[in-house]
Amino acid sequence: MEKLRNEAAIVQLLDGKFIEISLHARLTVEDVLQVLASHCSLNEADKGFFGLAHVDDRHNYFWLDEETVIANLSFSGEPPGKIHLTHSIRYFVDSIYSLSNAVTIELLFLEIHRQLYKGELLTNGSVYAKAAALLMRVYDSDIANEETALSLLHCILPIPPPKRVFAYFSGSENQMEGEIFSIYCAYRNMPRGDAMLNFLQLISTWPRYGCRHYTVLDTDKNSCLLAVSNRGLSLYENKDSIKPNKVYTWDVLDNLYYKDNEFMIEVRIIGMPKKNNFEQPSLDCSMLSEDDALAQAVLDPTTQ
Structure with missing residues (x-):
């Protein structure tokens, strides 16, 4: 029998407590979420707001797909044996x-x-x-x-x-x-x-409610803060800014490109028709991510 990389998952809950879950070769994220929903007394209607994530030392959230098998997951800097995960709000409600x-x-x-x-x-x-x-x-x-x-x-x-x-x-x-x-x-x-x-x-009325934040570099390599939410992308001058400099809702973002550490976002001008497959795309906004966390955030289904 193939040896599992991780024998247990240590999951931190929102109340600060930890729960240890024994792993087997077929245990998926969806299975663990079901266990946690029961443990936290979540009802069927609300359990979908929660997700399971790996949070790195810079507080970046890496959300795990429900089909992912946990036993063989690996994250940078974490030794095999026990994997540390976080159970948290993944989808923020507007009201x-x-x-x-x-x-x-x-x-x-x-x-x-x-x-x-x-x-x-x-x-x-x-x-x-x-x-x-x-x-x-x-x-x-x-x-x-x-x-x-x-x-x-x-x-x-x-x-x-x-x-x-x-x-x-x-x-x-x-x-x-x-x-x-x-x-x-x-x-x-x-x-x-x-x-x-x-x-x-x-x-819930504050501009940065419902967002996950990532420190990025713009095209001039100036540090700024990118907020990713179900509403779209917001760009702040720094972590102390209340109002964003730019806001892009998902309906004006046609294409997202990621290569190495460079992030490029195609922004469609409101009122203009969407590009067809024969047109060469033009990039109105580009950013450099300090690591891969931003890439995973934008490509995550949560933000679509």
């Missing part, structure tokens, strides 16, 4: 109210909180303060004083805060924290479920 299961909403909340903590979700200072106050209410409704509130705040949000947020409060951490605590006091009696829904609904 939180399209979800039918409270468990799914809770898991989406954990994913969004993780992205907010890592600085992947940004907005202006006043809206950020409101989101922070709602987040505090989700985790604790009975904070007696501002000192206790600040202790919680430092645990659930990045310290120091994003540069744009800090600048909004004139570089004063005390001013920012005081504003957040003041808003929290108004939410103190709000039910936890309502606070969570309001938090998610607020975040």
Whole structure:
């Protein structure tokens, strides 16, 4: 019998816990997703929002196709024996109210909180303060004083805060924290479920909601941030930018080319007919990826 490269998969869940799954020669990603859906109490309608991914040390997501057999997978820098994977949100909903299961909403909340903590979700200072106050209410409704509130705040949000947020409060951490605590006091009696829904609904309006982010180089070899989502591609000047410099929805992207480290995207001018097979394509946008993660993201069915 052929020896398997991996004997077990260590899967990290959104609540931070890990589950170990023994592997055999025919166990596929779809099989593991079924096990995880049962473990997390996901219903049939909502389990399709989740996927299984390998996340590298730069936090790039490599989503695995459902037909993939896990036992013989290999990733750079990971020794054989046990493969480490992540169970996470793969398809983000446009509206939180399209979800039918409270468990799914809770898991989406954990994913969004993780992205907010890592600085992947940004907005202006006043809206950020409101989101922070709602987040505090989700985790604790009975904070007696501002000192206790600040202790919680430092645990659930990045310290120091994003540069744009800090600048909004004139570089004063005390001013920012005081504003957040003041808003929290108004939410103190709000039910936890309502606070969570309001938090998610607020975040879903932010430009970078529902995206996976990749650091790339443009044609002039300047570093920038590319956000890939089910809506299309958005190009940001850097990780601290709130609004994208360019947005390309999938309906204007005719062809995607990838060779070595070079990424080329053909953008169709709105109002112009699609090119036929006899025309020579012209490239309006090209980028250089620092690694293969961007290529896999754009070619992934999630983004089509």
